[in-house]
Amino acid sequence: MEPLSLETLRRIDRAHHLHPFTDHADLERHGTRIIRSASGCTVIDEHDRPLIDALAGLWCVNVGYGRREIADAVHRQMTAVAYYPSFFNTTTEPTILLAGKLAQLAPKGLGHAFFSNSGSEANESALKLIRAYQKLRGARSKQKIVTRSFAYHGVTLATTSMTGLPACTEPFDLPLRGFVQVPGPYAYGANDGRTLEQYAEHCLAETERILLREGPDTIAALFAEPVQGAGGVIVPPPGYLRALRDLCRRHDILFVADEVITAFGRLGAWFASDLWNLEPDLLVTAKGITSGYLPLGATLVRDEIADVLTRGGNLAHGYTYSGHPAATAAALANLEIIEREKLVERARDDVGPYLQKKLQALAAHRAVAEVRGCGLIGALEVVPRGGRAELTPTTLLGVKAAGLVREEGVIVRGIRDLVALAPPLVVTHEEIDAIFAAVERGLDRLWG
Ligand SMILES: Cc1ncc(COP(=O)(O)O)c(C=O)c1O
Numbered sequence: 001m002e003p004l005s006l007e008t009l010r011r012i013d014r015a016h017h018l019h020p021f022t023d024h025a026d027l028e029r030h031g032t033r034i035i036r037s038a039s040g041c042t043v044i045d046e047h048d049r050p051l052i053d054a055l056a057g058l059w060c061v062n063v064g065y066g067r068r069e070i071a072d073a074v075h076r077q078m079t080a081v082a083y084y085p086s087f088f089n090t091t092t093e094p095t096i097l098l099a100g101k102l103a104q105l106a107p108k109g110l111g112h113a114f115f116s117n118s119g120s121e122a123n124e125s126a127l128k129l130i131r132a133y134q135k136l137r138g139a140r141s142k143q144k145i146v147t148r149s150f151a152y153h154g155v156t157l158a159t160t161s162m163t164g165l166p167a168c169t170e171p172f173d174l175p176l177r178g179f180v181q182v183p184g185p186y187a188y189g190a191n192d193g194r195t196l197e198q199y200a201e202h203c204l205a206e207t208e209r210i211l212l213r214e215g216p217d218t219i220a221a222l223f224a225e226p227v228q229g230a231g232g233v234i235v236p237p238p239g240y241l242r243a244l245r246d247l248c249r250r251h252d253i254l255f256v257a258d259e260v261i262t263a264f265g266r267l268g269a270w271f272a273s274d275l276w277n278l279e280p281d282l283l284v285t286a287k288g289i290t291s292g293y294l295p296l297g298a299t300l301v302r303d304e305i306a307d308v309l310t311r312g313g314n315l316a317h318g319y320t321y322s323g324h325p326a327a328t329a330a331a332l333a334n335l336e337i338i339e340r341e342k343l344v345e346r347a348r349d350d351v352g353p354y355l356q357k358k359l360q361a362l363a364a365h366r367a368v369a370e371v372r373g374c375g376l377i378g379a380l381e382v383v384p385r386g387g388r389a390e391l392t393p394t395t396l397l398g399v400k401a402a403g404l405v406r407e408e409g410v411i412v413r414g415i416r417d418l419v420a421l422a423p424p425l426v427v428t429h430e431e432i433d434a435i436f437a438a439v440e441r442g443l444d445r446l447w448g
Helices: 006-016 024-030 068-081 093-105 119-136 157-162 166-172 196-214 240-250 303-310 325-340 343-349 351-364 397-407 429-444
Strands: 037-039 042-044 050-053 112-116 144-148 179-182 219-224 254-258 282-285 297-301 368-374 377-382 413-415 418-421
Touching (some): 050 429, 068 325, 093 297, 093 325, 112 119, 119 219, 119 282, 119 303, 144 157, 179 196, 219 240, 297 303, 325 343, 343 351, 351 368, 351 377, 351 429, 377 397, 397 413, 397 418, 418 429
Parallel strands (some): 144 179, 144 219, 219 254, 254 282
Antiparallel strands (some): 037 042, 042 050, 112 297, 368 377, 413 418
Protein backbone atom coordinates (compact mmCIF):
# COMPACT_ATOMS: atom_id res chain seq x y z
CA MET A 1 0.00 0.00 0.00
CA GLU A 2 1.24 3.48 -0.88
CA PRO A 3 1.99 5.55 2.22
CA LEU A 4 -0.63 8.24 2.79
CA SER A 5 0.40 11.79 1.99
CA LEU A 6 1.02 14.29 4.76
CA GLU A 7 -2.04 16.26 3.63
CA THR A 8 -4.27 13.18 3.91
CA LEU A 9 -2.96 12.27 7.35
CA ARG A 10 -3.42 15.84 8.55
CA ARG A 11 -6.94 15.94 7.16
CA ILE A 12 -7.95 12.72 8.95
CA ASP A 13 -6.30 13.90 12.15
CA ARG A 14 -8.06 17.27 12.02
CA ALA A 15 -11.41 15.64 11.35
CA HIS A 16 -11.29 12.87 13.95
CA HIS A 17 -8.61 13.22 16.59
CA LEU A 18 -9.07 15.10 19.86
CA HIS A 19 -5.48 15.67 20.98
CA PRO A 20 -4.47 15.74 24.65
CA PHE A 21 -3.07 19.01 26.02
CA THR A 22 -3.47 20.76 22.68
CA ASP A 23 -4.92 24.08 21.56
CA HIS A 24 -6.92 22.80 18.60
CA ALA A 25 -7.19 26.21 16.94
CA ASP A 26 -3.42 26.43 16.94
CA LEU A 27 -3.16 22.84 15.70
CA GLU A 28 -5.41 23.70 12.80
CA ARG A 29 -3.42 26.82 11.94
CA HIS A 30 -0.08 25.01 11.87
CA GLY A 31 -1.00 21.45 10.86
CA THR A 32 -0.34 18.30 12.86
CA ARG A 33 3.28 17.30 13.39
CA ILE A 34 3.90 13.62 12.77
CA ILE A 35 6.95 11.82 14.10
CA ARG A 36 7.77 9.09 11.60
CA SER A 37 10.76 7.35 13.15
CA ALA A 38 13.22 7.70 15.99
CA SER A 39 16.60 6.41 17.10
CA GLY A 40 18.80 7.30 20.07
CA CYS A 41 18.00 10.91 20.98
CA THR A 42 16.76 11.87 17.52
CA VAL A 43 13.26 11.83 16.07
CA ILE A 44 12.41 12.31 12.39
CA ASP A 45 9.47 14.57 11.64
CA GLU A 46 6.91 14.73 8.83
CA HIS A 47 9.39 16.52 6.54
CA ASP A 48 12.12 13.92 7.18
CA ARG A 49 13.84 16.47 9.34
CA PRO A 50 15.91 15.16 12.27
CA LEU A 51 15.29 16.82 15.63
CA ILE A 52 17.18 16.15 18.85
CA ASP A 53 14.56 15.28 21.44
CA ALA A 54 15.79 17.14 24.50
CA LEU A 55 12.57 16.28 26.33
CA ALA A 56 12.79 12.47 25.91
CA GLY A 57 9.22 12.35 24.60
CA LEU A 58 7.48 13.53 27.75
CA TRP A 59 10.41 13.17 30.20
CA CYS A 60 10.28 9.40 29.75
CA VAL A 61 12.43 7.85 26.99
CA ASN A 62 15.34 7.22 29.36
CA VAL A 63 17.15 4.59 27.24
CA GLY A 64 16.58 6.47 23.98
CA TYR A 65 14.57 5.43 20.93
CA GLY A 66 14.93 2.38 18.73
CA ARG A 67 16.02 -0.23 21.29
CA ARG A 68 15.64 -3.50 19.48
CA GLU A 69 15.92 -5.63 22.60
CA ILE A 70 12.84 -4.05 24.19
CA ALA A 71 10.85 -4.68 21.00
CA ASP A 72 12.18 -8.26 20.89
CA ALA A 73 11.26 -8.90 24.55
CA VAL A 74 7.73 -7.63 23.87
CA HIS A 75 7.49 -9.73 20.72
CA ARG A 76 8.59 -12.85 22.61
CA GLN A 77 6.09 -12.20 25.38
CA MET A 78 3.23 -11.49 22.97
CA THR A 79 3.97 -14.67 21.11
CA ALA A 80 3.95 -16.70 24.36
CA VAL A 81 0.96 -15.00 25.97
CA ALA A 82 -0.06 -11.56 24.73
CA TYR A 83 -2.34 -10.86 27.63
CA TYR A 84 -3.70 -12.37 30.77
CA PRO A 85 -4.98 -10.45 33.81
CA SER A 86 -3.53 -10.41 37.31
CA PHE A 87 -6.99 -10.60 38.93
CA PHE A 88 -8.34 -13.64 40.83
CA ASN A 89 -5.14 -15.34 42.07
CA THR A 90 -3.49 -15.35 38.63
CA THR A 91 -0.76 -13.42 36.84
CA THR A 92 2.01 -13.83 34.26
CA GLU A 93 5.73 -14.43 34.56
CA PRO A 94 7.19 -11.03 33.58
CA THR A 95 4.80 -9.32 35.96
CA ILE A 96 6.03 -11.44 38.87
CA LEU A 97 9.64 -10.83 37.86
CA LEU A 98 9.10 -7.08 37.58
CA ALA A 99 7.53 -6.88 41.05
CA GLY A 100 10.60 -8.69 42.38
CA LYS A 101 13.00 -6.48 40.43
CA LEU A 102 11.36 -3.28 41.66
CA ALA A 103 11.56 -4.50 45.26
CA GLN A 104 15.28 -5.05 44.72
CA LEU A 105 15.89 -1.62 43.15
CA ALA A 106 13.55 0.49 45.29
CA PRO A 107 14.45 2.29 48.50
CA LYS A 108 14.48 -0.07 51.50
CA GLY A 109 11.11 -1.24 52.73
CA LEU A 110 9.16 -0.48 49.54
CA GLY A 111 8.81 -4.16 48.75
CA HIS A 112 5.38 -4.28 47.09
CA ALA A 113 4.23 -3.04 43.68
CA PHE A 114 0.72 -2.36 42.39
CA PHE A 115 0.63 -2.08 38.59
CA SER A 116 -1.38 0.27 36.39
CA ASN A 117 -1.01 1.90 32.98
CA SER A 118 0.15 5.47 33.61
CA GLY A 119 1.35 7.98 36.14
CA SER A 120 -2.20 9.22 36.66
CA GLU A 121 -3.43 5.71 37.41
CA ALA A 122 -0.43 5.00 39.63
CA ASN A 123 -1.27 8.10 41.71
CA GLU A 124 -4.98 7.24 41.64
CA SER A 125 -4.07 3.75 42.90
CA ALA A 126 -1.93 5.31 45.65
CA LEU A 127 -4.94 7.40 46.70
CA LYS A 128 -7.22 4.37 46.92
CA LEU A 129 -4.68 2.15 48.66
CA ILE A 130 -4.08 4.92 51.22
CA ARG A 131 -7.80 5.39 51.77
CA ALA A 132 -8.29 1.66 52.32
CA TYR A 133 -5.24 1.50 54.60
CA GLN A 134 -6.38 4.37 56.81
CA LYS A 135 -9.81 2.79 57.10
CA LEU A 136 -8.42 -0.66 57.88
CA ARG A 137 -6.17 0.68 60.62
CA GLY A 138 -9.08 2.49 62.22
CA ALA A 139 -8.16 6.02 61.11
CA ARG A 140 -11.21 6.57 58.96
CA SER A 141 -11.27 10.34 59.52
CA LYS A 142 -7.94 10.61 57.70
CA GLN A 143 -9.19 11.25 54.17
CA LYS A 144 -7.80 14.61 53.02
CA ILE A 145 -4.90 14.76 50.61
CA VAL A 146 -2.27 17.50 50.66
CA THR A 147 -0.26 18.56 47.60
CA ARG A 148 1.79 21.61 46.64
CA SER A 149 1.29 24.55 44.31
CA PHE A 150 2.82 23.88 40.87
CA ALA A 151 2.45 20.12 41.46
CA TYR A 152 1.51 17.87 38.55
CA HIS A 153 0.13 14.47 39.51
CA GLY A 154 -2.08 13.51 36.56
CA VAL A 155 -5.41 14.04 34.88
CA THR A 156 -8.07 11.82 36.46
CA LEU A 157 -10.63 13.71 38.56
CA ALA A 158 -8.72 12.95 41.76
CA THR A 159 -5.21 13.44 40.38
CA THR A 160 -6.24 16.69 38.66
CA SER A 161 -7.51 17.72 42.09
CA MET A 162 -3.97 17.09 43.36
CA THR A 163 -2.44 19.15 40.57
CA GLY A 164 -1.52 22.69 41.56
CA LEU A 165 -1.71 24.25 38.11
CA PRO A 166 -4.80 26.40 37.44
CA ALA A 167 -4.46 25.71 33.69
CA CYS A 168 -5.24 22.05 34.49
CA THR A 169 -7.88 22.52 37.21
CA GLU A 170 -9.92 25.55 36.14
CA PRO A 171 -11.42 24.19 32.89
CA PHE A 172 -12.92 21.33 34.91
CA ASP A 173 -13.98 23.22 38.04
CA LEU A 174 -11.61 21.21 40.18
CA PRO A 175 -10.29 20.42 42.78
CA LEU A 176 -12.84 18.14 44.40
CA ARG A 177 -13.45 18.57 48.12
CA GLY A 178 -10.86 17.11 50.43
CA PHE A 179 -7.79 18.18 48.44
CA VAL A 180 -5.68 20.76 50.25
CA GLN A 181 -2.88 22.83 48.74
CA VAL A 182 0.29 24.06 50.43
CA PRO A 183 2.98 26.20 48.77
CA GLY A 184 5.66 24.51 46.68
CA PRO A 185 9.25 25.84 46.79
CA TYR A 186 9.12 27.96 43.62
CA ALA A 187 11.18 30.88 44.91
CA TYR A 188 11.71 32.41 41.45
CA GLY A 189 7.95 32.48 40.88
CA ALA A 190 7.28 34.01 44.30
CA ASN A 191 9.75 36.81 43.48
CA ASP A 192 9.55 38.29 46.96
CA GLY A 193 13.23 38.91 47.61
CA ARG A 194 13.80 35.73 49.60
CA THR A 195 16.55 33.28 48.68
CA LEU A 196 15.57 29.75 47.65
CA GLU A 197 16.50 28.50 51.13
CA GLN A 198 14.50 31.23 52.86
CA TYR A 199 11.52 30.63 50.62
CA ALA A 200 11.63 26.87 51.23
CA GLU A 201 11.70 27.56 55.01
CA HIS A 202 8.63 29.72 54.55
CA CYS A 203 6.92 26.90 52.58
CA LEU A 204 7.64 24.42 55.38
CA ALA A 205 6.24 26.79 58.02
CA GLU A 206 3.15 27.42 55.88
CA THR A 207 2.73 23.69 55.29
CA GLU A 208 2.78 22.99 59.01
CA ARG A 209 0.36 25.86 59.66
CA ILE A 210 -2.07 24.44 57.07
CA LEU A 211 -1.74 20.87 58.37
CA LEU A 212 -2.61 22.11 61.86
CA ARG A 213 -5.45 24.27 60.55
CA GLU A 214 -6.99 21.28 58.73
CA GLY A 215 -6.28 18.91 61.62
CA PRO A 216 -3.73 16.11 61.12
CA ASP A 217 -6.39 13.59 62.15
CA THR A 218 -8.27 14.50 58.96
CA ILE A 219 -5.24 14.17 56.64
CA ALA A 220 -4.32 10.87 55.03
CA ALA A 221 -1.25 11.74 52.99
CA LEU A 222 0.94 14.38 51.40
CA PHE A 223 2.16 13.81 47.83
CA ALA A 224 5.30 15.50 46.53
CA GLU A 225 7.32 15.33 43.33
CA PRO A 226 10.97 15.52 44.44
CA VAL A 227 11.63 17.80 41.45
CA GLN A 228 8.38 19.35 40.26
CA GLY A 229 8.48 18.70 36.52
CA ALA A 230 5.51 19.94 34.52
CA GLY A 231 5.08 22.77 37.06
CA GLY A 232 8.38 24.20 35.82
CA VAL A 233 11.34 22.03 36.88
CA ILE A 234 11.28 23.32 40.44
CA VAL A 235 14.37 22.02 42.22
CA PRO A 236 14.19 22.25 46.02
CA PRO A 237 17.13 23.35 48.18
CA PRO A 238 19.00 20.68 50.16
CA GLY A 239 17.14 19.56 53.25
CA TYR A 240 13.70 20.86 52.30
CA LEU A 241 12.23 17.53 51.15
CA ARG A 242 13.59 15.62 54.13
CA ALA A 243 12.11 18.31 56.42
CA LEU A 244 8.77 17.96 54.62
CA ARG A 245 8.96 14.21 55.09
CA ASP A 246 9.75 14.62 58.83
CA LEU A 247 6.86 17.04 59.20
CA CYS A 248 4.50 14.39 57.81
CA ARG A 249 5.95 11.75 60.12
CA ARG A 250 5.48 14.02 63.16
CA HIS A 251 1.80 14.43 62.29
CA ASP A 252 1.15 10.79 61.32
CA ILE A 253 0.55 11.73 57.68
CA LEU A 254 1.76 9.36 54.96
CA PHE A 255 4.45 10.79 52.69
CA VAL A 256 4.17 9.83 49.02
CA ALA A 257 7.01 10.53 46.59
CA ASP A 258 5.61 11.01 43.08
CA GLU A 259 8.67 9.88 41.14
CA VAL A 260 6.94 9.52 37.79
CA ILE A 261 9.67 11.72 36.26
CA THR A 262 12.52 11.32 38.75
CA ALA A 263 12.65 7.50 39.09
CA PHE A 264 14.97 5.34 37.00
CA GLY A 265 17.97 7.58 36.70
CA ARG A 266 17.03 11.09 35.65
CA LEU A 267 18.62 12.71 38.71
CA GLY A 268 21.65 10.43 38.72
CA ALA A 269 20.13 7.98 41.23
CA TRP A 270 17.67 5.16 40.74
CA PHE A 271 15.20 7.18 42.81
CA ALA A 272 15.22 10.75 44.12
CA SER A 273 14.07 9.22 47.40
CA ASP A 274 17.51 7.55 47.64
CA LEU A 275 19.32 10.72 46.69
CA TRP A 276 17.59 12.78 49.37
CA ASN A 277 16.89 10.05 51.95
CA LEU A 278 13.12 10.52 51.84
CA GLU A 279 11.96 7.13 53.13
CA PRO A 280 8.55 7.53 51.47
CA ASP A 281 5.58 5.43 52.55
CA LEU A 282 4.58 5.03 48.90
CA LEU A 283 6.58 5.79 45.75
CA VAL A 284 4.80 6.37 42.47
CA THR A 285 6.46 5.52 39.15
CA ALA A 286 5.58 5.30 35.44
CA LYS A 287 7.35 6.85 32.40
CA GLY A 288 10.99 5.70 32.73
CA ILE A 289 9.93 2.27 33.99
CA THR A 290 9.51 1.25 30.33
CA SER A 291 11.21 4.33 28.83
CA GLY A 292 7.80 4.91 27.23
CA TYR A 293 8.00 1.80 25.03
CA LEU A 294 4.66 0.62 26.46
CA PRO A 295 2.32 2.20 29.01
CA LEU A 296 2.98 1.13 32.59
CA GLY A 297 2.63 2.59 36.08
CA ALA A 298 3.77 1.07 39.35
CA THR A 299 2.80 2.23 42.83
CA LEU A 300 5.41 0.98 45.31
CA VAL A 301 4.09 0.41 48.81
CA ARG A 302 5.90 0.12 52.13
CA ASP A 303 5.71 -3.42 53.52
CA GLU A 304 3.79 -2.52 56.72
CA ILE A 305 1.09 -0.83 54.62
CA ALA A 306 0.97 -3.76 52.18
CA ASP A 307 0.57 -6.10 55.19
CA VAL A 308 -2.49 -4.21 56.40
CA LEU A 309 -3.96 -4.18 52.89
CA THR A 310 -3.33 -7.88 52.21
CA ARG A 311 -4.81 -8.89 55.56
CA GLY A 312 -7.82 -6.64 54.95
CA GLY A 313 -9.84 -8.97 52.74
CA ASN A 314 -10.42 -8.65 49.03
CA LEU A 315 -8.38 -5.81 47.50
CA ALA A 316 -11.16 -4.49 45.26
CA HIS A 317 -9.02 -2.28 43.06
CA GLY A 318 -7.29 -2.97 39.77
CA TYR A 319 -7.33 -2.38 36.05
CA THR A 320 -7.93 -4.91 33.29
CA TYR A 321 -4.38 -4.18 32.26
CA SER A 322 -2.74 -4.06 35.73
CA GLY A 323 0.53 -5.89 35.10
CA HIS A 324 -0.04 -6.32 31.35
CA PRO A 325 2.64 -8.89 30.43
CA ALA A 326 3.81 -7.05 27.30
CA ALA A 327 4.36 -3.89 29.34
CA THR A 328 6.11 -5.68 32.22
CA ALA A 329 8.32 -7.54 29.72
CA ALA A 330 9.21 -4.15 28.19
CA ALA A 331 10.01 -2.82 31.67
CA LEU A 332 12.30 -5.74 32.48
CA ALA A 333 14.22 -5.29 29.21
CA ASN A 334 14.40 -1.54 29.81
CA LEU A 335 15.71 -1.91 33.38
CA GLU A 336 18.27 -4.41 32.13
CA ILE A 337 19.57 -1.82 29.65
CA ILE A 338 19.73 0.86 32.36
CA GLU A 339 21.73 -1.51 34.59
CA ARG A 340 24.01 -2.97 31.91
CA GLU A 341 24.87 0.37 30.35
CA LYS A 342 25.18 2.00 33.77
CA LEU A 343 22.90 4.83 32.68
CA VAL A 344 22.20 5.94 36.25
CA GLU A 345 25.93 6.32 36.95
CA ARG A 346 26.32 8.02 33.57
CA ALA A 347 23.65 10.58 34.52
CA ARG A 348 25.30 11.07 37.92
CA ASP A 349 28.98 11.29 36.93
CA ASP A 350 29.14 12.25 33.28
CA VAL A 351 26.30 13.66 31.18
CA GLY A 352 24.31 15.03 34.15
CA PRO A 353 27.13 17.29 35.39
CA TYR A 354 27.97 18.20 31.78
CA LEU A 355 24.38 19.27 31.07
CA GLN A 356 24.30 21.30 34.30
CA LYS A 357 27.57 23.03 33.34
CA LYS A 358 26.16 24.02 29.95
CA LEU A 359 22.95 25.20 31.62
CA GLN A 360 24.88 27.39 34.06
CA ALA A 361 26.82 28.90 31.17
CA LEU A 362 23.54 30.06 29.61
CA ALA A 363 22.59 31.93 32.80
CA ALA A 364 24.60 34.86 31.42
CA HIS A 365 22.40 35.16 28.31
CA ARG A 366 20.55 38.49 28.15
CA ALA A 367 17.15 36.76 27.89
CA VAL A 368 17.74 34.39 30.82
CA ALA A 369 16.84 35.38 34.38
CA GLU A 370 17.50 32.08 36.16
CA VAL A 371 18.62 28.55 35.40
CA ARG A 372 18.09 25.56 37.64
CA GLY A 373 18.41 21.81 37.35
CA CYS A 374 19.63 18.53 38.72
CA GLY A 375 21.13 15.58 36.84
CA LEU A 376 19.50 15.36 33.41
CA ILE A 377 16.70 17.83 33.99
CA GLY A 378 16.93 21.58 33.70
CA ALA A 379 15.09 24.83 33.09
CA LEU A 380 15.78 28.37 31.97
CA GLU A 381 13.50 31.22 33.04
CA VAL A 382 13.36 33.70 30.18
CA VAL A 383 12.48 37.40 30.18
CA PRO A 384 11.54 40.00 27.57
CA ARG A 385 13.76 42.94 26.59
CA GLY A 386 12.23 45.08 29.34
CA GLY A 387 13.03 42.47 32.01
CA ARG A 388 10.92 40.51 34.45
CA ALA A 389 8.61 43.40 35.22
CA GLU A 390 7.10 42.99 31.74
CA LEU A 391 6.09 39.35 32.23
CA THR A 392 2.37 38.69 32.46
CA PRO A 393 0.32 35.48 32.66
CA THR A 394 -0.07 35.67 28.88
CA THR A 395 3.48 36.47 27.75
CA LEU A 396 4.23 32.71 27.52
CA LEU A 397 7.80 33.50 26.50
CA GLY A 398 8.93 29.96 27.27
CA VAL A 399 6.44 28.59 24.77
CA LYS A 400 7.67 31.10 22.19
CA ALA A 401 11.31 30.24 22.92
CA ALA A 402 10.58 26.50 22.60
CA GLY A 403 9.10 27.18 19.13
CA LEU A 404 12.27 29.02 18.09
CA VAL A 405 14.52 26.27 19.49
CA ARG A 406 12.54 23.70 17.51
CA GLU A 407 13.22 25.71 14.36
CA GLU A 408 16.88 25.34 15.32
CA GLY A 409 16.52 21.55 15.34
CA VAL A 410 15.92 20.69 19.01
CA ILE A 411 12.75 19.81 20.93
CA VAL A 412 12.45 21.42 24.36
CA ARG A 413 9.32 22.21 26.33
CA GLY A 414 7.95 25.69 26.86
CA ILE A 415 6.08 26.16 30.15
CA ARG A 416 4.77 29.66 30.90
CA ASP A 417 7.92 31.80 30.64
CA LEU A 418 10.45 29.02 31.00
CA VAL A 419 12.10 26.39 28.85
CA ALA A 420 12.48 22.86 30.23
CA LEU A 421 14.86 20.11 29.12
CA ALA A 422 15.17 16.43 30.05
CA PRO A 423 17.00 14.46 27.33
CA PRO A 424 17.33 10.67 27.28
CA LEU A 425 19.97 9.28 29.65
CA VAL A 426 21.96 8.08 26.62
CA VAL A 427 22.55 11.66 25.43
CA THR A 428 26.17 12.29 24.43
CA HIS A 429 28.38 15.33 25.07
CA GLU A 430 28.13 16.18 21.38
CA GLU A 431 24.33 16.06 21.55
CA ILE A 432 24.31 18.21 24.69
CA ASP A 433 26.54 20.72 22.85
CA ALA A 434 24.09 20.70 19.92
CA ILE A 435 21.10 21.10 22.28
CA PHE A 436 22.58 24.14 24.00
CA ALA A 437 23.80 25.69 20.76
CA ALA A 438 20.22 25.46 19.44
CA VAL A 439 18.77 26.83 22.70
CA GLU A 440 21.19 29.75 22.52
CA ARG A 441 20.34 30.50 18.89
CA GLY A 442 16.63 30.37 19.79
CA LEU A 443 17.15 32.73 22.73
CA ASP A 444 19.19 35.10 20.54
CA ARG A 445 16.09 35.44 18.36
CA LEU A 446 13.61 35.73 21.25
CA TRP A 447 13.57 39.53 21.42
CA GLY A 448 13.07 39.74 17.64
C1 LIG B 1 5.17 13.76 38.43
C2 LIG B 1 4.09 13.24 37.54
N1 LIG B 1 3.09 12.52 38.06
C3 LIG B 1 2.11 12.01 37.31
C4 LIG B 1 2.07 12.22 35.95
C5 LIG B 1 0.96 11.66 35.13
O1 LIG B 1 1.43 10.64 34.34
P1 LIG B 1 0.60 10.16 33.03
O2 LIG B 1 0.66 11.27 32.04
O3 LIG B 1 1.35 8.92 32.62
O4 LIG B 1 -0.78 9.84 33.49
C6 LIG B 1 3.10 12.96 35.35
C7 LIG B 1 3.11 13.19 33.89
O5 LIG B 1 3.83 14.01 33.37
C8 LIG B 1 4.12 13.49 36.16
O6 LIG B 1 5.11 14.22 35.64
